Amino acid sequence: MSQQKLSDLNTYSKSDFVTALANVFEYSPWIAEQTAAARPFAGVTALFAAMKAAVDCAPSELRLALIKAHPDLASKTQRAAGLTAESDAEQNSVGLDSLSDAEYTAFERANDAYRSKFGFPYIVCVRRQTKASILRDFERRLPNDASAEMQTSIEEICRIAALRLDQLVASDDKLKVHGRLSTHVLDTHGGKPAAGVAVVLTELSELGASRVVARTVTNSDGRTDQPLIGGRPVPIGSYELAFRVGRYFAERQVPMSDPPFLDQIPLRFSVSEPEGHLHVPLLVTPWSYATYRGS
Incomplete structure (x- = not known):
């Protein structure tokens, strides 16, 4: 149009x-x-x-x-x-x-x-x-x-x-038809935002092939420059966020096992509010991680 x-x-x-x-x-x-x-x-x-x-x-x-x-x-x-x-x-x-x-x-x-x-x-x-x-x-x-x-x-x-x-x-005003999905990564081992972590968002499918929605890298604030999904509704469904944390810690010469105990971390979650803001962060060390539902 x-x-x-x-x-x-x-x-x-x-x-x-x-x-x-x-x-x-x-x-x-x-x-x-x-x-x-x-x-x-x-x-x-x-x-x-x-x-x-x-x-x-x-x-x-x-x-x-x-x-x-x-x-x-x-x-x-x-x-x-x-x-x-x-x-x-x-x-x-x-x-x-x-x-x-x-x-x-x-x-x-x-x-x-x-x-x-x-x-x-x-x-x-x-x-x-x-x-x-x-x-x-x-x-x-x-x-x-x-x-x-x-x-x-x-x-x-x-x-x-x-x-x-x-x-x-x-128009100067906007219809309330958009949602937003975002993330950030916090290096709780170093006590700072984790910059340079590769992130992949995948839409999961029960009967067919899953679809990659976004590939990005965290910036100096541990966030992504753009929302993972933005400027449109966030479709109802199941997703996976994958974070390449093994490479991140290796590049910073953080002591780890070989192979790394945590290399790629998958977080699976669901979306139920297409026009809402869903924030899915990762708090990570070489040996542990946590997440929560943010907004």
Whole structure:
């Protein structure tokens, strides 16, 4: 998406305004059409609130049409037919374009069961999820009744729209759609921040290959120059942080066993709040380590 200034959107003709925001909600330009009359907007928060109000006030048949406008997740048939650029990028971001055979089978089974029961596609804001968390969410929602699922689907559609709008519109205010995952390493043997420790963040997968999310090195403050994940939601799921502490202590000529008792330390943890700040530090000596949940 090319970014638009909110000040420009406020002055566009109705036609240009609708064209610019037509696919914030998938294949549903009527939402932008209804929102245009409420201009000017003081910020993107007010713009999103107006778009969400149009959805909330829409008749049930129009809300159902909005739900049905969305594609199934990880559908080879729908991918071959062509997704919107937004849906394609969103599904690729979570790895739905490169599933293992076991993952593809699991998604196909879940999609079929959901559609068979409800008559509309399962919808979730995939940029807040991992493949494993999506499959768990399928199982959690399948026992619901159609009314509850329609409401949940609309809530997820609004989350998708908020993230699209965040990417599309430049404004002085910001939608609260981003989270942050960070770390730091403290050398408790030397009593100082540990600089130069190689760090790898991996998203763990139950059915397919795990994915490396970030590779970095700690700076002079023992932290990373950028968050491990930032400027977007931190997807719900399980992760591993691996720290190469053996090399760090060897380079500083700290007495150690050969091979080092602690060479690479893996910390496994889970994320449950995509828009929150999760801090996972490491306190380490050549013989011991500790961590805690920070924020």
